[in-house]
Every structure is written in structure tokens, then in C-alpha cells.
Amino acid sequence: MAKGIKDKVAIIGMGCTRFGERWDCGPEELMVEAFSEALSDSGVDREQIEMAWLGLFMQEQSAGKSGLPLSMSLRLPNIPVTRVENMCATGTEALRGAVYAVAAGACDVAMAVGVEKLKDTGYPGLPERSKGTFDDLWLPNATAPGAFAQLASAYQAKHKCDASDLKRAMAHVSVKSHANGVLNPKAHLRREITEEQAMNAPMIAAPLGLYDCCGVSDGAACAIVTSVEKAKEMGITDMVTVKAMQLAPSNGFEMSTTGWDGSYLETTRIAAGRAYQEAGIKNPDKELNMTEVHDCFSVTELVVMEDLGLCDEGQGINAVLDGKFDKDGQVPCQIDGGLKCFGHPIGASGLRMAYEIYLQLQGRAGERQLNSPTMGLTHNLGGHPFRNVASVSVFGLHAA
Amino acid sequence: MSYGILSFGAYVPALRLDRKAIFGAVGWAAPNLRALASGERTVANWDEDSITMAVEAGLDCLNDVSSTVDHVSMISTTFPFADRSNSGLIADALNLGTDVGTEDLAGSRRAATSGLSRALKTGASSSLLIASDCREAKPASAQEMSYGHGSGALLLGEGEPIAEFLGSASEHEDLVDQYRSTGADYDYSLEERWVREEGWLKIAPTAMANAATAANVKLSDIDHFVVHGAIGAMKGLAKTIKVDLSRFEDNLASACGDTGAAHPFLMLASSLEKASPGETIMLVGFGQGVDAVVIKTTSALVGMRAKKGLKKFMERRRSTENYTFYLSLRERLGLDFGLRAERDNRTALSAYYRKRRDINSMIGGRCSKCNALQYPLSIVCVSCGASGTQSEETLSTKLGRVKSFTEDWLAYTPSPPCIYGNVEFDGGANVMLEFTDFESGSVSVGDEVRLVYRVKDRDDKRDFHRYFWKPAPLISA
Structure with missing residues (x-):
């Protein structure tokens, strides 16, 4: 009987670039920057890294859809490099590959790198993409904000809440993340905003205004992992281990049937349930000290709080407005500023979230350091509410 | 059981352009348009063309009709495709099956009456005739004022006709009152008085008299004349054939505009919505000649027409005074x-x-094991996981x-x-x-919507466009 991934693998080094409009950097510079920080953080030599996973979603950067961009940029000694993509869960998928390789005993030290160079596409938002030869024939030419805005309309209809209450709670989500981002030197947007600014911003896809949407940026992040035994041999204290890594892709239930009412994220609920079981978590809002969730849009974060069991269904508005997920709240969310302030270079985001949890657990988060956290969660939602890939991961101190 | 007209249908787009707005925008260049600047015209939405409007008229015509269709004709001077069966797409959208005959008829604004006359004389098979036109007009032209967009349909066949065929006649003369050469964007029109004097008042009376003879009725006994000319031509024609102008059906100039090859069927639909059983109607088509077709309504008309025809589409309006829009x-x-x-x-x-079937007829799958309906039809049922259990079921209606x-x-x-x-079904x-014909602020969760066949995307690089179904506001019958 498999026992899951809990406490088998330690993260021994992480790196993360400054996210933003990095006009002077390509994927190569970004990957090298993240890797250099992770390597010096890890205490291993580059020759000790035996396998690598590259998370890269959108473009055929440099040498195309393969492991080559990473191998070439870092001049790796011909070790296996696997490229993965799973929409916005891409970065987490790269980490999952590395973690599973170590857990399987296939290698002692593995690496995950996530990168995305979005600002060369020419688009201010995410670029237009084909949905495939069949889906292009019938699915609307939806944008990400338009797809997620529907969460708001369905949530509002289901819970019969006032549109202005929902809009105010959404504004609070963004105000909170901006306040957190100000303290983070690696964030793209480092400016406080007010609730009024958020509520009165130009409409992008009703009811999502400009400040309800995360930014678009360039960035890379990197993790180096090894087995708990090896980490102990290395004498690592404050060891951060993987408690759970779960993934749930849609199967068509949401978009093809009336069984889903559009007001929540089915796959997030499934992935969270499995992750809590794997990590042995029974009361998430009491056992988790922080979360980094997929706040591509403010309403997504609000709904995800319910789907992760951090507040009751239908209570998202109240919990958000009561400050439960603020920096000084019960379960701080996006303590690093989130996608809201980092932007969303797709392949990098999952690893960027893990980077913040890793720093916080080790007490290295500077001005934004929380009070002795022991367990944190990351969440990605790739695709649209009606068809997506959800990942939920839990990281904690080895002792926790 | 006899052969005749079994049903009718019509369609005009919701969008109406105020003609005063046209004059307000272009009057500086064309002050003569002031005389035409009253009323409004129908305008196809960006995703409508003669095919999509034809599907609407076809659905209206086939609504509540049980007879099968053996043959579909699309009639237009503005086919979206010069070499691709336009009627074939329509047959698919109407989910008529692959064994129906399809043909595209074109070449004249009277192509619809020519096709009708021939079909009624032949009386062979169950035929759906759909006339649809979406003519563009040069900005600041008289046509921009007078044209509209729309479609009309007639179903012919054996059954209980709403109108019987009495007789018809045709004249062809190469009087070039207007023309559009292949590949041209716009019509080129000649002087209206010449067209009226030499065309309407000389060619039409001959065809109309011959049709009356063929129908074995006196011209003066015909109850309704459906004549798609300008009001001047209709007045002159009424005087020439010595009948009162009140027997001429409204040419829809003030509220719709001239819909080209579709206009005879559109006006006939309007006439059939009001006519009493046992009345004779002469339908006249004009364009390098004249067709005249005489029909007689039956008692079946009243029961059949309740949910059909032009009126509901005319009443459903989205008006604009925004000329650049x-x-x-x-x-x-x-x-x-x-x-x-x-x-x-x-x-x-190749993927298309x-x-x-999924795209043109919006065919979904109904699982025989768990009864779940899903779109698109798939090999494995989304609800119960059974494989190969789904049968075709269209969502379009x-x-x-x-x-x-x-x-x-x-x-x-x-x-x-x-x-x-x-959208749930x-x-x-x-x-x-993707929704269509809704304005900002007009949709709410829980609203009921109907599906309409529309252009989904245009491929300007390859001069192609693709169609799919979109939710639109309900039409109150």
C-alpha cells in the first residue's frame, strides 16, 4: 500500500528571480539567475545534480519544446532533463517530477526549474492561443479574465449575495496582496492600492476590473531537492520537506454537464482532499500557517479559500472581509504578494509559491516574515474554472 | 393530400439603423439623400450573412412541420461562398440528413420566384426554398438607405397545403436596371424612372396577365399583389393593371428596406400572416424580366401560421443611430x-x-446507459464512463x-x-x-436563450469563415 510522498524528500535549495517586465533578460538569463541562487543556497555542487525537470508552458523558447533550453542555458553535463507543461500548474509539475525521482531512489539530488518569458509575446495580457483544431471550432475566444469572471456571476447567483458585497470582498483580496507585495523586493508590483481604487478601476471582464487581475511578467524559480536521509547527512537544520503533492485535472464534468453549478472549483476540492490526506491534515485552517494560492483573479482566491476548506462554503466574502487571510489573519494568503504582485510567468509560478513557503518556514522572509510558521500550502489552477488542472502541495518543517 | 405550399417562414436581423442617422453622417456629401431619410432599415449583425439568415428562415418555416424535406434550395445574390455548397451548409444546420438534394440558385433578384414557379410546376418532391440576401451598399449611396437584410422560406410538397398553386408565367428581358459584376462589392443602379417606365410598367403587366390566364383567374379578381418594387413602381403598376393600390402588399420599405432576392418571399410571408383562407395572391419577381405566380390560400393557413412569419422578428428590434457602428x-x-x-x-x-455534425447541427451525445446528454458527443460518457453508448441528439433546437x-x-x-x-440544456x-445579439447589461444568470447559427470566426488571410451556434435572446411569438 503506497504511503504517499510525505517526509520523503527535502528541499535543500531554492532560488527565484525578481519578477517583472525584464526587458533586458531572456529565458537564459532568468534560468541562470534562479539556478545560481538555488545552487548557492543548497550546499551541493552543480555536478551533484543528477536529474532535472524544466517547467515551461507557453513558448518554444530557444531550442523548442524539449529539455534543451535548460540543458543549454545552464550547460548541464548531459544529465536527463525532462520538459513538462500542465498549464498554470507547470512549475509545480516540474517540482513534482524532481521530488518523485528522489523519492523513487532514482537519484540523490534532482532539480526543478520553471521559467516563462511572457513579455516578448507583445501582448499586455496573456497571448492569444489556439485551443486545438476542434475546440477552436466551437469554444468562444475567451480570455482568462472572461473565463474567471464567470466564477463571480455563478457564485453570486448561487449564494444570492449582493454584487457590491462580492466586489468589495474581491477588492479586499487585491488590497491585501498589494500591501504584502510592497514588502517583497522580488515582486513586480510594489505599490499599495485602496479598496476604492480597486472597485472603481476600468472593467476588463465584468465584474473583474483592472485590480482584480494579476499582472503579466517574466520570471524563473528553481528548487533543488534530495532525500531526507541525504539532507540529514548534509547536516541541514530547519529542514523543509514535502508533505503532499497532488494534482487533479478536469475530465469534462464541469464543462459538459449540468452537475457543476459554476460557483466553485471542482478539481481544487479534489486535489485538496487528497493532499490533506497525504499530509495528514484534518483541520486545514488550524494546521496550515499560510497559503500561496492561484490568485490569477481576485474572485479565484476568494472561491479557492472555500475550496481548500479554509472557510465554509458561501462564507468567502465574510472571511475575506474579516481579514482571515490578511497578513495578520488566521491563515495569511499570498504573504509574498501573490500572482497579483508577481505576475504570472506560467512555468515559474508554482515554484515561486514554493519559494515563499520555503523562506517563511526557515524564517528567512525578511520584512514579511510570519511568526514561526511550520506548514504552508501552494495551489495552482491551470486553465479555466470549467476545465482546468489543479495542484495542491503542502510543505512543512521536517519536525512538523 | 395535394401538392402546394405547406409552410412559410421569414427572418430579419434584430438590428435596425435609423435612416436619419445615415443622412446625419453622410448628408454633407449627398444632400439628395434627405428625401430618403425616414424610417429604418434592417442590418445584419457582424456574424450574420445570407447563410445564417437562411437558416433562421428555414427553422421558422420547418417549425411544427412534420413533413420530410427532400430538397433544399438556397436563393441569393450574396452567397458567402462562390464554390462551396451554401445550401449544403444550410441543410446541415437544419439537421436534414445527408440524403437531401441541395442546390444554390442565383443570378437575379427574381431567382426566388423563378425557383418557386419551376418547383410548383414540376410538383415532384418536398422542397424547401430559402431566399436570403445580405447586400452591402456603398456609404452615402441611395442603396445604403433603401436596402435591408433578411430572408424568407417556403416549404413545398404533398400534404395539406396552406396555399395551392394556380398558375404562373415568366418574361425575360435584359433590361439592366442594376447589376453587380462578379467580385464587385456593390450594385450599380440605373435611372429609376427608366426602370419604372420600361421595366415595371411594360414587362410586368405582360407576365402578370399571362399568369392570371394560366391560373384561370381574372387579374382584377386577385385579392393580393405581392410586388417587391419601390412605391412609385407599385403605384404605376396598380394603375396600369387597373386594380386599387390597397390590394398591393406593403413593400416593407419604411421598417425593413429592400432585401433583394429575399424580398418576394419576405413580403409573401407578411401577406400570408394576414390573408384569409380562399384568397388569391399574385407574387411578382422582377429583375431582367418578371415572374408572376398565382396561389390560393386554404383553410389550413390559419392553424399553421400561429408561430411563424415576419411579424415577431420585425417587432424584436435593437435600434441604433450609430452610423460608424x-x-x-x-x-x-x-x-x-x-x-x-x-x-x-x-x-x-480535415478536423472540421x-x-x-457536432459543429453544423450541434449534435450532442445521449448516453443509452445513464441517459446523460453531453456536448460534444464523446466516446466515453462524462457521467457514467460507459464507452460507445452515445447516440446523436441535436441541441440546436x-x-x-x-x-x-x-x-x-x-x-x-x-x-x-x-x-x-x-449555458445549460x-x-x-x-x-x-459565445453569445450574440445581446447588449451590455442585458444578460442575467438563469435567463433562457435560444440558439442561432452564426459566423463564429473569420479567416481574412484565407478568405474563409466558419459557423457555429450561439445563444441569443428569445423571440416572443
Whole structure:
């Protein structure tokens, strides 16, 4: 009987670039920057890294859809490099590959790198993409904000809440993340905003205004992992281990049937349930000290709080407005500023979230350091509410 | 059981352009248009063309009709495709099966009456005739004022006709009152008085007299004349054939405009909505000659017409006084819609061919094991996981209900905002669809919607466009 991934693998080094409009950097510079920080953080030599996973979603950067961009940029000694993509869960998928390789005993030290160079596409938002030869024939030419805005309309209809209450709670989500981002030197947007600014911003896809949407940026992040035994041999204290890594892709239930009412994220609920079981978590809002969730849009974060069991269904508005997920709240969310302030270079985001949890657990988060956290969660939602890939991961101190 | 007209249908787009707005915008260049600047004209939305309007008229015509259709004719001077069966697409959209005959008829504004006359004389098979035209007009031209967009349909066959065929006659003369050469954008029109004197008042009376003779009725005994000419031509014609102008059907100039090859059927639909059983109607088509067709309504008309015809579509209006909006919708004005409008809309036609039933007829799958309806039809049932259990069921004629939606100001559409959302259908299916004909602020979760066949995307690089179904506001019958 498999026992899951809990406490088998330690993260021994992480790196993360400054996210933003990095006009002077390509994927190569970004990957090298993240890797250099992770390597010096890890205490291993580059020759000790035996396998690598590259998370890269959108473009055929440099040498195309393969492991080559990473191998070439870092001049790796011909070790296996696997490229993965799973929409916005891409970065987490790269980490999952590395973690599973170590857990399987296939290698002692593995690496995950996530990168995305979005600002060369020419688009201010995410670029237009084909949905495939069949889906292009019938699915609307939806944008990400338009797809997620529907969460708001369905949530509002289901819970019969006032549109202005929902809009105010959404504004609070963004105000909170901006306040957190100000303290983070690696964030793209480092400016406080007010609730009024958020509520009165130009409409992008009703009811999502400009400040309800995360930014678009360039960035890379990197993790180096090894087995708990090896980490102990290395004498690592404050060891951060993987408690759970779960993934749930849609199967068509949401978009093809009336069984889903559009007001929540089915796959997030499934992935969270499995992750809590794997990590042995029974009361998430009491056992988790922080979360980094997929706040591509403010309403997504609000709904995800319910789907992760951090507040009751239908209570998202109240919990958000009561400050439960603020920096000084019960379960701080996006303590690093989130996608809201980092932007969303797709392949990098999952690893960027893990980077913040890793720093916080080790007490290295500077001005934004929380009070002795022991367990944190990351969440990605790739695709649209009606068809997506959800990942939920839990990281904690080895002792926790 | 006898052969005749079994049903009729019509359609005009919801959008209406106030003619005063046209004059307000172009009157500085064409002050003579002031005389035409009253009333309004129908305007096809950006995603409508003669095919989509034909599907609407076809659905209206086939509504509540049990007879099978053996043959579909599309009649137009503005076929979207010069070499691709336009009527074949329509037959698919109407879900008529692959064994129906299809043909495209063109070449004249009287192509519809010519096709009708021939079909009625032959009386061979059950035929659906749909006339549809979407003529563009040069900005500041008289045609921009007088034209409209619309379609009309007639179903002929054995059964209980709403109107019987009495007789018809035709004259052909190469009087070039107007023409459009192959590939040209606009019609070129000649002097109206010449057309009236030499055309309407000399050629039409001959054909009309011959048709009356063929029908064995006196011209003066005919109850209604459906004549798609300008009011001047109709007045002159009434005087020439010595009948009162009140027997001439309204040419819809003030509220709709002249819909070209569709106009005889559109006006006939309007006439059939009001006519009493046992009345004779002479339908006249004009264009390098004249067709005249005489029919007689039956008692079946009254029961059949309750949910059909033009009136409900005329009453459903979305009026605009925004001339540049109209120009842009009809691709007469190239606005900068930004980077997202540059998307390459190439259609993988081999993929389309595999999925043509899903796309054209909006065929979903009904699982024989768990009864779940789903779109698109798939090999493995989304609800119970059974494999190969789904049978075809079309969603195109079902009402939908809005589950969630947004008004997206970022996504490209020629008519912002791009409204789309998840729509539920009775039986358990949910489909995410782009909406059409809704204005900003007019959609709510829970609203009922009907599906309409529309242009989904245009591929300007390859001069192709693809069609799909979209939720639109309900029409109150």
C-alpha cells in the first residue's frame, strides 16, 4: 500500500528571480539567475545534480519544446532533463517530477526549474492561443479574465449575495496582496492600492476590473531537492520537506454537464482532499500557517479559500472581509504578494509559491516574515474554472 | 393530400439603423439623400450573412412541420461562398440528413420566384426554398438607405397545403436596371424612372396577365399583389393593371428596406400572416424580366401560421443611430481592434470534416446507459464512463439557460463586449458558448436563450469563415 510522498524528500535549495517586465533578460538569463541562487543556497555542487525537470508552458523558447533550453542555458553535463507543461500548474509539475525521482531512489539530488518569458509575446495580457483544431471550432475566444469572471456571476447567483458585497470582498483580496507585495523586493508590483481604487478601476471582464487581475511578467524559480536521509547527512537544520503533492485535472464534468453549478472549483476540492490526506491534515485552517494560492483573479482566491476548506462554503466574502487571510489573519494568503504582485510567468509560478513557503518556514522572509510558521500550502489552477488542472502541495518543517 | 405550399417562414436581423442617422453622417456629401431619410432599415449583425439568415428562415418555416424535406434550395445574390455548397451548409444546420438534394440558385433578384414557379410546376418532391440576401451598399449611396437584410422560406410538397398553386408565367428581358459584376462589392443602379417606365410598367403587366390566364383567374379578381418594387413602381403598376393600390402588399420599405432576392418571399410571408383562407395572391419577381405566380390560400393557413412569419422578428428590434457602428459591423470601416484581432483563425478543414455534425447541427451525445446528454458527443460518457453508448441528439433546437457569463472587454469581437458563458440544456448538457445579439447589461444568470447559427470566426488571410451556434435572446411569438 503506497504511503504517499510525505517526509520523503527535502528541499535543500531554492532560488527565484525578481519578477517583472525584464526587458533586458531572456529565458537564459532568468534560468541562470534562479539556478545560481538555488545552487548557492543548497550546499551541493552543480555536478551533484543528477536529474532535472524544466517547467515551461507557453513558448518554444530557444531550442523548442524539449529539455534543451535548460540543458543549454545552464550547460548541464548531459544529465536527463525532462520538459513538462500542465498549464498554470507547470512549475509545480516540474517540482513534482524532481521530488518523485528522489523519492523513487532514482537519484540523490534532482532539480526543478520553471521559467516563462511572457513579455516578448507583445501582448499586455496573456497571448492569444489556439485551443486545438476542434475546440477552436466551437469554444468562444475567451480570455482568462472572461473565463474567471464567470466564477463571480455563478457564485453570486448561487449564494444570492449582493454584487457590491462580492466586489468589495474581491477588492479586499487585491488590497491585501498589494500591501504584502510592497514588502517583497522580488515582486513586480510594489505599490499599495485602496479598496476604492480597486472597485472603481476600468472593467476588463465584468465584474473583474483592472485590480482584480494579476499582472503579466517574466520570471524563473528553481528548487533543488534530495532525500531526507541525504539532507540529514548534509547536516541541514530547519529542514523543509514535502508533505503532499497532488494534482487533479478536469475530465469534462464541469464543462459538459449540468452537475457543476459554476460557483466553485471542482478539481481544487479534489486535489485538496487528497493532499490533506497525504499530509495528514484534518483541520486545514488550524494546521496550515499560510497559503500561496492561484490568485490569477481576485474572485479565484476568494472561491479557492472555500475550496481548500479554509472557510465554509458561501462564507468567502465574510472571511475575506474579516481579514482571515490578511497578513495578520488566521491563515495569511499570498504573504509574498501573490500572482497579483508577481505576475504570472506560467512555468515559474508554482515554484515561486514554493519559494515563499520555503523562506517563511526557515524564517528567512525578511520584512514579511510570519511568526514561526511550520506548514504552508501552494495551489495552482491551470486553465479555466470549467476545465482546468489543479495542484495542491503542502510543505512543512521536517519536525512538523 | 395535394401538392402546394405547406409552410412559410421569414427572418430579419434584430438590428435596425435609423435612416436619419445615415443622412446625419453622410448628408454633407449627398444632400439628395434627405428625401430618403425616414424610417429604418434592417442590418445584419457582424456574424450574420445570407447563410445564417437562411437558416433562421428555414427553422421558422420547418417549425411544427412534420413533413420530410427532400430538397433544399438556397436563393441569393450574396452567397458567402462562390464554390462551396451554401445550401449544403444550410441543410446541415437544419439537421436534414445527408440524403437531401441541395442546390444554390442565383443570378437575379427574381431567382426566388423563378425557383418557386419551376418547383410548383414540376410538383415532384418536398422542397424547401430559402431566399436570403445580405447586400452591402456603398456609404452615402441611395442603396445604403433603401436596402435591408433578411430572408424568407417556403416549404413545398404533398400534404395539406396552406396555399395551392394556380398558375404562373415568366418574361425575360435584359433590361439592366442594376447589376453587380462578379467580385464587385456593390450594385450599380440605373435611372429609376427608366426602370419604372420600361421595366415595371411594360414587362410586368405582360407576365402578370399571362399568369392570371394560366391560373384561370381574372387579374382584377386577385385579392393580393405581392410586388417587391419601390412605391412609385407599385403605384404605376396598380394603375396600369387597373386594380386599387390597397390590394398591393406593403413593400416593407419604411421598417425593413429592400432585401433583394429575399424580398418576394419576405413580403409573401407578411401577406400570408394576414390573408384569409380562399384568397388569391399574385407574387411578382422582377429583375431582367418578371415572374408572376398565382396561389390560393386554404383553410389550413390559419392553424399553421400561429408561430411563424415576419411579424415577431420585425417587432424584436435593437435600434441604433450609430452610423460608424453599422459601418464597422458590415466591414465598411476598418477600426483598430488591437493585437487580439490579429489572431490566426485558420480552420483545420480535415478536423472540421470529422466533427461537421457536432459543429453544423450541434449534435450532442445521449448516453443509452445513464441517459446523460453531453456536448460534444464523446466516446466515453462524462457521467457514467460507459464507452460507445452515445447516440446523436441535436441541441440546436433546445432552449438553454444561462449558468454563468461575462462581458469581456479584452477578448476580440467586432461588437464589444464579447459576451460568453456557460449555458445549460434540459437533459443535462452544459456548453460554454459565445453569445450574440445581446447588449451590455442585458444578460442575467438563469435567463433562457435560444440558439442561432452564426459566423463564429473569420479567416481574412484565407478568405474563409466558419459557423457555429450561439445563444441569443428569445423571440416572443
